Amino acid sequence: MAGPIASFGSPAAGTATRDQSSYRPALSLLASLFFMWGFITVINNTLLPHLRSVFDLSYTQTTLIESVWFIAYFVASIPAAKLIARIGYQRALVVGLGIMALGTLGMVLASHQVSYAITLTALFVIASGITLLQVAANPYVAVVGPPETAPARLNLVQAFNSFGTTLAPLFGGYLILGRSASGNATAGATLSPAERLADAQSVQLPYLIVAAILVVLAVVIARFPLPAIGGGSEAAKRAAKAERGSLSLWRHRNLVFGVPAIFIYLIAEIGVSNLFINFVSQPEIGDLTHTQASHYLFLLWGGMMVGRFIGSYLMQGRSAETILAGAALAAFTVMLVATFGTGPLAMWALISVGLFHAVMFPTIFTLGIRGLGPLTEEGAGLLIMAIAGGSLVVVQGWAADRFGLQHSFLITAACELYVLFYALWGSRPGRKASARA
Template identity: 70%
Template sequence: MAGPISSGAGATAPHAPGTRYGPALALLASLFFMWGFITVINNTLLPHLRSVFELSYTQTTLIESVWFIAYFFASIPSAKLIERVGYQKSMVIGLLVMAAGALGMTLAASIPSYGVTLVMLFVIASGITLLQVAANPYVAVVGRPETASSRLNLVQAMNSAGTMLAPMFGAYLILGRSKGGTAQGDVVLTQAERLADAQSVILPYVLVAIVLVVLAFVIARFPLPAMGAATQRHDREERRKYSLWSHRNLVFGIPAIFIYLIAEIGVANLFVNFVSQPQIANLTHEQAGNYLTFLWGGMMVGRFAGSAIMQKFDAGHVLAAFSVGAFVVMLVTVFTTGPVAMWSLILVGLFHSIMFPTIFTLGIKGLGPLTEEGSGLLIMAIAGGALVVVQGWLADSYGLQTSFLLTAACELYVLFYALWGSKTTNALPDQQVTQ
């Protein structure tokens, strides 16, 4: 999944002729890469934990639900923290919180404990939420204002690069080093095997923690541009004149983000278990984890292609076309078997690629001085990923393959939003904020 895009919120840094923003932008892009990478490690971690703790699909998807609940609870405290200590220090704190959670995962693996695992994943996700709230405004100010859109697309691609590489990392260092991950189909492990499998998580999370601490140190020492606050009082007074709820594109955009996240996270989390089934591809979890790379790779390719297409065609129409494509391939996934079902599920990544950033930009269109509040609500809507537990319940009750009908239903709401819900009402002039 990509980080949300903020536009028109906050003051822009002054641009001096000849100033080189490349190093700062590269450093910011590394944050998008890291939270995409760490988020998608969960997709290989979940089938691993399912065998270690002998979990049902409901319990397995509850792990991811806890992850996305953090977006709901941590968003407002993150904004308060940024207001108190500033953006750069908040980025450092976010990385250190993530590192602490990663080290906590080694504790959970040593015990092993399902409960401690849930707590530590919540800690990691809270750190990512703080990064999302803090890093996005910087992308808009590092460089010339007229190239801001190009920079945002670049960091989105870096986020996708992280999501594409994470499954290979997880498949090799988690699934590939465990009995449950290398066995054919579901396997019942002995107590000794479950303990050994649980401890296979220690090395990858130690490596992740080290990288996060190093990145925190680099950002703490890096001279990032300061964000001015000279116009904040004026902005607050201006916002009181308008109502967020008079903007149809935002009102329907919030549930669109919420519902889309259910689809994206459900596909990614249950992919390994689905393609491992004998009637689908009959792969080991390790082999299936490698195919997950194609799912996320399709999202990266789709974002580049979608960005080019939207230069010539209306974003809402492109979103509608992609949602129809996603609906069709999900029906193929549900009603076929073998390689066709597997590759159709992989193909949905291509159609999902543009949904988050496109819904987000359509949702804040025409908000003017309300852009900041609208962006915050859309960020909180990422918590929709927590409802992936509903698909876990459907998988337990009606079968894993049938549960993807929920995904197909989510695509229909995105189609509704693209064709009607995204139309702006009471549009306000874009906010021009200078330092």
């Protein structure tokens, strides 16, 4: 990138704080990236029940689609960091958007071939491009202002990510589910071969639109004067590298427990969103078509957007740990209601979990890199790799096949308890780390 990302407490971070207004245009542009990768990620949630009908998949095979998406985070994170160091921050963003556009065109090819394998490959390519954007954008936002307001700042920018996730179900519901036989069929209906072929081809227009938007955004970013964060003289860079070599990430308890916190939280978030449409479509829950259910998925992601704005505001006067603990406890409670309740009560309980999930990723991320100093970049890379936890949603798919879809959400409830543990104890810096910070 154009110089290393500034670490909390470094002179570069202080400079950014004093001249914060110069970064506002860049943060606004980055907000558009957060919006786009949120939008594309949730298009998958609309796509999954559609593909389940087209390919006649089990829940395990359906959630494997999303598992492949999140495996890309694990595979691509380290290469992404090396690419950013080699070609620079701005060019890496352009490359990431180009990779995403290539993947979306792969989805058009998959619709022509009606191929499950090509679909998995195309989604892996899209996710690899998003990983490249994530590795740089999240720590950039975290260090561009005062360390004490980093959780509030990242929650605010992540709200634009949630804005994308909120609009995506409407887009996908209208252009994919609304134009397909599977989207308008009742639960358990069997499609004819001709209907499956037509449904497979219904994804072409949405993904062509997304590919065009990604190309336009890549051109805008390529021409935008993005400011460098960090940097300095070559001598300063060598000194920072030597200092990093004498320190250990494993002395920072907040990072050591933060990596599994991100990993486990993603299992919860992705499990809810992936199986949401199938859950609320059940006769004993909402008795809806998939198209109707996609409108309620809009409310789930809308709750995450609202929750991030609320969380950002609350963190101005309360500790991030307190807000995170309250959100985890509330999420655990509503997941138990969704698991053991029926009818509208269970449906609205599952919808409401988005409001409480909202603050979890950005807050865990900023608590995880707190006090790392020169190790901030390495710690951020590990936290982004932990997004691969979403790949284990296939375990919930297996549980849904074996024990029933509703009872599979006990896995989600267990994930909320780990987040509660992290907020109350795991996020505290260790004594040695505190002394160094």
